[in-house]
Amino acid sequence: MLVLGIETSCDETGVAAYDLRYGLLAQALYSQVSLHNPYGGVVPELASRDHVRHLLPLISQVLDSAGRSLGDFDAIAYTRGPGLAGALLVGASVARSLAYGLGIPAIGIHHLEGHLLSPLLASTPPAFPFVALLVSGGHTQLMTVQDVGHYQLIGDTQDDAAGEAFDKTAKLLGLPYPGGPALAKLADDGNPARFPLPRPMIGSDNLDFSFSGLKTAVALICRNTDLDIQSRADLAASFQQAVVDVLIAKCVKAMKFSGMNTLVVAGGVGANVSLRVALDSAGTQHGFGVHYPAIEYCTDNGAMIALAGALRLSKGTGFEQHDGFGVMPRWDLSSA
């Protein structure tokens, strides 16, 4: 079974060809970072127009490198939501038109399902069931995953997502968009013990998160202190350590709560090296294994959508009637 995957939910145009038997055949990605950089964040209308410019050339590129033609595909998977409405519509329109023309199914994939299945792209994939930590720019969630399509939310953020907190804090420190990787780089030269920042909800008796207070604490320090270069690095390191401490504490609690012994980490913040080091050592200490996607599949990409589409196709779920271009800018994964 061969599936073409299309991702256009935000500021990355991603396309991939995934074969259920042979794995990932080809993928191509175009990042809009330099387009949005001058504005300090994603400009939705610019994002949609740029997806229009890049999607068809990327599809041709993937077909060429996979050595396949459109007629070889069994389905077209695309990100149906959540995300920016206009950006989602570009991918949905192309995917559903192609599927209609080829007489094959179009499979609308939940973006977070793509992320949480992305560790299955690895050469030693995790086995079901597992707990998934989804840490992206828009979400910070803990889920139990029994199988493809069987997801239960067990913890969620009450305000900012972890990636959003990274991005906003990076802005306070004068770093360029996207803030997460820039802040992590600055933190490499800093002392994480210099600023005693709060660890919001770390001791709460649930699996929920809150990150907006942490960002506010950083804002107050920035406002009241004249920060030299070393102090900025120390503040970045202290912030990163606070986020990592909270994520670790909640993951350990989630593993105990679920009784499972595999943790899967997905989403852009999953690329953070300090988080990976701390999770690995928590896993060793508490007896659970941790799986990550390769760094390039942590952030948005077409491979995770093609993979999710292929798995849905093999299970016979997720097909749609060709009845319109309904995208879901807001969409709860447990109802996908």
Ligand code: KG4
């Ligand atoms: O999953 P993703 O590409 O897009 C969403 O679905 O949101 O995640 C993007 C988020 C951004 O907030 C970005 O700053 C963050 O992931 N991010 C990082 C790192 N790389 C990306 N945050 C911390 N450390 C990183 N190395």
Ligand code: ZN
């Ligand atoms: Zn994402």
